[in-house]
Amino acid sequence: MKKLLKILGIVFGLLVLAIAATAAWVGLTDTPTYETKSLEIQLPTDSLSLVNGAKIARTVCAYCHQGESGKLDGKLFSPESEGFGEIWSGNLTNHPTAGLGKYKDGEIAYLLRTGIKRDGKLAGPFMFFPNLSDEDMADVIAFLRSDAPEVQPADDVRSSRYSFLAKALIKFGAFQPLDYEGKPLLAPPTTDQVAFGRYLATTRYDCAGCHSASFETNNIMEPEKSPGYLAGGNPIADHDFNHVPSRNITPHPEQGIGKWTKEQFVASVRSGIRPDGTALSTAMPRFVLQDEEEIDAIWAYLQTVSSMETTIATAGK
Ligand code: HEC
Numbered sequence: 001m002k003k004l005l006k007i008l009g010i011v012f013g014l015l016v017l018a019i020a021a022t023a024a025w026v027g028l029t030d031t032p033t034y035e036t037k038s039l040e041i042q043l044p045t046d047s048l049s050l051v052n053g054a055k056i057a058r059t060v061c062a063y064c065h066q067g068e069s070g071k072l073d074g075k076l077f078s079p080e081s082e083g084f085g086e087i088w089s090g091n092l093t094n095h096p097t098a099g100l101g102k103y104k105d106g107e108i109a110y111l112l113r114t115g116i117k118r119d120g121k122l123a124g125p126f127m128f129f130p131n132l133s134d135e136d137m138a139d140v141i142a143f144l145r146s147d148a149p150e151v152q153p154a155d156d157v158r159s160s161r162y163s164f165l166a167k168a169l170i171k172f173g174a175f176q177p178l179d180y181e182g183k184p185l186l187a188p189p190t191t192d193q194v195a196f197g198r199y200l201a202t203t204r205y206d207c208a209g210c211h212s213a214s215f216e217t218n219n220i221m222e223p224e225k226s227p228g229y230l231a232g233g234n235p236i237a238d239h240d241f242n243h244v245p246s247r248n249i250t251p252h253p254e255q256g257i258g259k260w261t262k263e264q265f266v267a268s269v270r271s272g273i274r275p276d277g278t279a280l281s282t283a284m285p286r287f288v289l290q291d292e293e294e295i296d297a298i299w300a301y302l303q304t305v306s307s308m309e310t311t312i313a314t315a316g317k
């Protein structure tokens with residue numbers, strides 16, 4: 001009996017030691033550094049491509065990177081209370097040191113594909129664009145390099161500080177960079193309306209990322225395989241970091257947009273006005289720069305997806 005207690009004591013002691021050592025390793029050592037690359041990339045110079053790049057950057061990148069000055073000089077993306085530490089989105093202006101002046105075009109491309117920054121660190125699990133077409137990506141980077149007001153040099157430098165939890169998730173591989181596959185990525189032609197709409201909804205504007213059950217269970221590479229695909233419920237932080245569940249945008253007749261008219265859909269997506277006249281939360285971006293062709297294609301695509309009921313994620317607050 002005494003011997004058993006002694007053995008148990010030793011086992012317990014070793015366990016405590018192992019936990020303490022693991023905690024020290026997570027908390028005190030740096031997060032991993034991954035291999036960085038600069039991809040081969042040709043930036044377009046024609047005006048149509050720049051207009052496309054501006055539209056995507058002003059919609060998608062601006063949602064997370066637009067500071068109070070109106071420039072893409074970064075903002076508080078996730079405060080301490082969210083659990084991941086204090087996460088600031090980066091400064092994307094043309095400042096030589098504080099902004100993207102230090103990045104090669106191909107390094108920006110590699111970051112967008114994999115989540116690996118120029119310094120080899122992971123940009124959290126917050127920013128992945130593995131399926132964005134090569135053309136859209138080059139157009140966005142061309143916009144970042146342009147003389148547009150949003151990317152005029154700003155010298156803000158605010159570094160993210162990852163919490164113990166976020167560091168643990170990175171170190172144990174729950175938050176990981178994506179593999180770079182290197183295959184050419186082409187968007188479907190606009191004439192193939194449903195396929196083009198799918199591209200917009202799953203990739204260019206990633207409606208699906210926010211509108212499926214949870215960021216934690218989303219399938220980034222194959223969005224349709226995400227649980228609760230387009231059926232909403234994912235808690236999204238608004239401008240004040242309150243969480244608002246995304247809505248069901250499948251053709252479900254009660255929970256979704258099955259009974260909506262196209263005009264009601266357009267008003268929601270463009271101006272953030274619901275069919276009952278109330279305003280949507282700031283958690284939902286406003287797609288004001290998108291032309292009719294794009295909104296029509298998204299609408300056409302949404303008519304084709306499976307109707308599904310919403311499951312509310314439990315992870316939200
Ligand atoms: C969902 C929010 C979100 C969106 C959308 C987003 N980003 Fe980010 N981005 C972040 C966060 C957060 C960081 C910083 C992460 C960190 O510090 O670890 C970041 C970092 C970066 C960096 C690295 C900056 C540096 O200092 O190394 C670049 C470049 C970048 N983003 C470009 C873009 C571009 C281009 C787009 C649009 C195609 C975009 N981002 C869209 C959240 C976002």
Ligand code: HEC
Binds near residue numbers: 245268281285287
């Ligand atoms: C950053 C996350 C995010 C993205 C990206 C996003 N949405 Fe939303 N969306 C939301 C949230 C959150 C709500 C709920 C807002 C509320 O209830 O006030 C919402 C609401 C809506 C609504 C209103 C539904 C209703 O029942 O009232 C529609 C329609 C909609 N989104 C369509 C889209 C489409 C189409 C796209 C892509 C072009 C898109 N959303 C992209 C977060 C997002």
